[in-house]
Amino acid sequence: MFLIDKLEPMQIELLQWLKDIGENKAANFFSECRMDIVYVDTLFEIGGSERETLLVDCEIGVPGEYFFKLQSDYFSQVNVIETQLSEVATAIGFHVRNIKWIPKIEIDNNKKMTISIVARQAIFDEITLNKISWSGKLEEPNFLNRIFDLSKLPSHDSRYNNAYDDIHKHRILNYDWEDDWVFTDRRFNLLHCDEEIFLSFLALTINPVSRNDGTNQLLEIYNRNLVHSGIEFYEKSKIAGKPIYGHREVNSTPTVENPAVKKLRKLALVIGCSKYEYAGILANPLNDASAMKQKLEELGFDVMHLENPNLKQMKTEIDDFGTELEKYDVGLFYFAGHGVQVKGLNYLIPVDANLKNERTVEYDCVQVDRVLSHLEAAKTSVNLLILDACRNNPFERSWGRDLSKRGLAVMEAPKGSLIAYSTSPGKTASDGEGTNGLYTGILVSEITTMNVTITQLFQRVRKSVMEKSKDEQIPWESTSLTADFYFNQK
Secondary structure, eight states: OEEEOTTSHHHHHHHHHHHHTTOHHHHHHHHTSEEEEEEEEEEEOTTSOOOEEEEEEEEEEEOHHHHTTTTTTTHHHHHHHHHHHHHHHHHTTEEEEEEEEEEOOOOOTTSOOSSOHHHHHHHHHHHHHTTOOTTTTSOHHHHHHTTSOGGGSOOSSTTOSSHHHHHIIIIIISOOSOTTGGGTOTTTOTTTSOHHHHHHHHHHHTSTTTOSSOHHHHHHHHHHHHGGGTEEEEEEEEETTEEEEEEEEOOOOOOOOOTTSOOOOEEEEEEEOOEETTTEEOSSHHHHHHHHHHHHHHTTEEEEEEESOOHHHHHHHHHHHHHHHTTOSEEEEEEESBEEEETTEEEEOOTTOOOSSGGGHHHHSEEHHHHHHHHHHTTOSEEEEEEEOBBOOHHHHHHTOOGGGOSOOOOOOOTTEEEEESSOTTOOBOOOSSSSOHHHHHHHHHTTOTTOBHHHHHHHHHHHHHHHHTTSOOOEEEEOOSSOOBSSOO
């Protein structure tokens, strides 16, 4: 299933319709909610007509102050909204299959977080990669119940009415959720939650009640990733001879820098899509993304990294990147996988997209403009967008598209930005014959070259790619940079 942006016309139309028919209480209540539309299928009218209807599910996010009163104080408003939603949907070509009311997670973008999203994600990634059980010897619902009241949090499974029973079913009885499920579960919101809750979660993972061994490994992971936030875990007491850890603020030792050279704060989001559910497997995007991540980290970037995301995960990570980028001077977005243009707009294709025709692209994919808008809003001095996303994909072939419409379309780089394509507009790129795609393989080999401007860098990349492809693939850039930028300068 595929998420459609909340600002699609249906929410706007429904809100206006509720006001027009005099349902002001329902309108006021609905204006506080967020509605996400989840694409399910496209229905075609029997009898050869070209008329089509989009089958969708609707998820309505409700602020916490209202959520637990849905069946009491707001029961009548809920009924009105559900009835009128179906009517409005039909009028604009949708058919609503299910309506689900869920908690609306509020993120205060004005609240400064000491512990960044990058640091939090790095901690969770290390726990996952090292196959460490975050709950230790405690069963997961019992662990979480020490921090959250699971009896008051909703269930994702309609058979249960609270989070405790939901988690117990899927992690203890069935064991059919991934081990890292908790890090992205919206009920706990660990990437964005209050820092005291986040630190309480970490502290419980190294408490004797949940862990007898492996504590030193977790301590090393936590303190290494929290050092830039000025926080460390330390042994504050003992119980029955076993250490109890707390957290405290620490003063980091200032580094001595050459005042003539400004050290730029740099953040990158690197995404690789390889295992497409409906388009087969691409050999190299994950290798390409991993290689880019490694090189960028060597060059001083903080890197957010995402592999094989579905639509919702890709959108969420891009939005998190945009929020985090406001603290940085340089932003870089890299994508390896399938991309497509429709009506002059470029889209990145997540692994769960099922593009039956061009009309479904805007619902099932992520428009590149979503990334550009975040780069512009962050007001960073330099923004770089690198798209190795012009691979020849089976969706376009199945549509019987003209060859001139394949690949990506030309985009104008906003001020202070550079957009780099693995091949020229309207063309497709090679996925490569080795462990990396042709374009990214050359880029990562050149990117660490000392004292080369970014313009010179991409000229070198273009020359090498053209030579190796015998001029069949010609990388291309659009730039509005107003000053030189160096990946590696001394």
